[in-house]
Amino acid sequence: MTIDSAIMDYVVSEENFPDKAFVFKEGGSGDWIYVILEGRVKIKKQTSKGLLTIEALGEGDFIGEIALFKEGKVSRFTSAIADGPVLVGTLDTEQLTRDWEKQSPRIKKLISSLMLNLEDAIQKMVSVVETSK
Amino acid sequence: MNPDLSALKPFLLFDGIWMKTEAKIPSPVRLNFSKDELIIKEGDYGIAVYEIISGKVGVYIDSGGTEVMVATLNPGMIIGEMTFLAGNTNPRSATVRAIEDCSLESWHPRMLASDYKQIPRALRHIVDRSLKRLVRMNKKISGISLQQRKVEENQARKSGGPSTERRSSYRKECNIGCAYRPKNSPKEVQLLGRVRDISKNGLQMVVKTSNSLKYSHVPGDEFLIITNLTPGQEVKMTAKIVNLRKGPTPASTIMGMSFLHMTHEDQKRLGFFLLR
Numbered sequence: 001m002t003i004d005s006a007i008m009d010y011v012v013s014e015e016n017f018p019d020k021a022f023v024f025k026e027g028g029s030g031d032w033i034y035v036i037l038e039g040r041v042k043i044k045k046q047t048s049k050g051l052l053t054i055e056a057l058g059e060g061d062f063i064g065e066i067a068l069f070k071e072g073k074v075s076r077f078t079s080a081i082a083d084g085p086v087l088v089g090t091l092d093t094e095q096l097t098r099d100w101e102k103q104s105p106r107i108k109k110l111i112s113s114l115m116l117n118l119e120d121a122i123q124k125m126v127s128v129v130e131t132s133k
Numbered sequence: 134m135n136p137d138l139s140a141l142k143p144f145l146l147f148d149g150i151w152m153k154t155e156a157k158i159p160s161p162v163r164l165n166f167s168k169d170e171l172i173i174k175e176g177d178y179g180i181a182v183y184e185i186i187s188g189k190v191g192v193y194i195d196s197g198g199t200e201v202m203v204a205t206l207n208p209g210m211i212i213g214e215m216t217f218l219a220g221n222t223n224p225r226s227a228t229v230r231a232i233e234d235c236s237l238e239s240w241h242p243r244m245l246a247s248d249y250k251q252i253p254r255a256l257r258h259i260v261d262r263s264l265k266r267l268v269r270m271n272k273k274i275s276g277i278s279l280q281q282r283k284v285e286e287n288q289a290r291k292s293g294g295p296s297t298e299r300r301s302s303y304r305k306e307c308n309i310g311c312a313y314r315p316k317n318s319p320k321e322v323q324l325l326g327r328v329r330d331i332s333k334n335g336l337q338m339v340v341k342t343s344n345s346l347k348y349s350h351v352p353g354d355e356f357l358i359i360t361n362l363t364p365g366q367e368v369k370m371t372a373k374i375v376n377l378r379k380g381p382t383p384a385s386t387i388m389g390m391s392f393l394h395m396t397h398e399d400q401k402r403l404g405f406f407l408l409r
Binding site: 004006007009010033054055057060061062065066068091096099100103104106107109110111113114115116117118120121122123124125126127128129130131 | 182184203204209210211214215217218240244245248249252253254255256258259260262263264266267269270271273274277278281352353373375391
């Protein structure tokens with residue numbers, strides 16, 4: 001799969017991760033946003049039943065993007081772990097933040113609402129799995 | 134099946150009203166909804182985006198024929214953004230109903246479209262991918278909830294009536310008043326409900342939907358519950374909401390709850406109650 005050139009223009013560095021390596025850890029700090037260039041990444045969250053896989057993301061998907069749309073510093077909400085060898089591109093967060101700041105208040109509300117719903121859905125998934133027998 | 138909307142060009146459906154697309158971009162409209170009134174229906178075609186100005190609304194998704202409450206939205210939050218971001222071609226992905234009198238500001242999508250078109254492509258890619266992730270995730274949650282309910286129903290069927298050997302875990306129907314409060318709320322807080330059935334693992338409780346106005350009632354929320362299963366014998370338990378669905382009246386909600394903690398004594402009292 002080819003990654004759109006609009007995204008590649010924002011890639012400031014590329015990094016390889018071996019199988020099972022953490023791209024970032026839940027609770028950790030950092031606001032880098034990554035695009036998966038090659039391979040797969042599993043998004044996991046700590047639950048009372050252990051580390052739960054929420055979803056598997058592939059080429060062209062973004063990881064850590066929720067932080068961009070939230071005010072202030074936020075800790076990582078999930079862990080991102082390489083599922084096999086992975087190549088990710090680190091995006092220019094400062095440029096993306098500047099782009100985001102320029103958007104109209106209504107567009108910002110709309111997109112922030114989507115990201116909040118995504119975070120809620122992850123939390124709900126954890127809750128559903130925790131209560132399942 | 135998606136209807137063919139091509140014949141309706143140059144008109145746009147604005148939640149029930151067909152509007153000429155050549156018309157001037159409408160200004161935001163303030164709409165008031167009474168408690169329990171339907172705002173958006175899952176599966177309908179509508180393109181308006183709403184901001185909640187005052188009041189609270191409930192979001193419900195259909196899971197195998199049962200309406201499951203997935204969220205309570207407060208003032209400042211947005212409704213209908215998924216349809217807009219998906220290009221207004223998809224039906225509404227959830228039902229939204231007022232859970233108290235509320236006021237919404239309705240935005241015509243054309244008010245947003247020109248701003249959205251100007252978003253840098255990279256940002257738009259991120260939003261598109263996030264939207265797809267959210268749709269996938271909601272489907273998965275709905276699927277797991279449905280599967281879980283089937284497992285519970287099978288277990289309840291297998292456990293059968295009082296004559297089977299698994300009698301102690303069967304779900305006993307009842308109609309007992311109870312008091313409950315969010316786990317971390319002050320002791321003075323007292324909400325009321327009625328336990329309609331109970332097993333050794335959990336219970337179903339009918340509560341007024343308005344109880345969720347002050348305190349969150351969404352899956353995962355934990356509550357302390359006090360009830361008298363037999364007169365004079367108080368039983369306390371901590372339980373977590375597993376699912377929510379419409380109650381027997383429009384103003385009521387049924388909460389499916391799973392027990393998290395109960396003292397050994399209270400477990401024994403519950404056990405005796407189930408065996409009677």
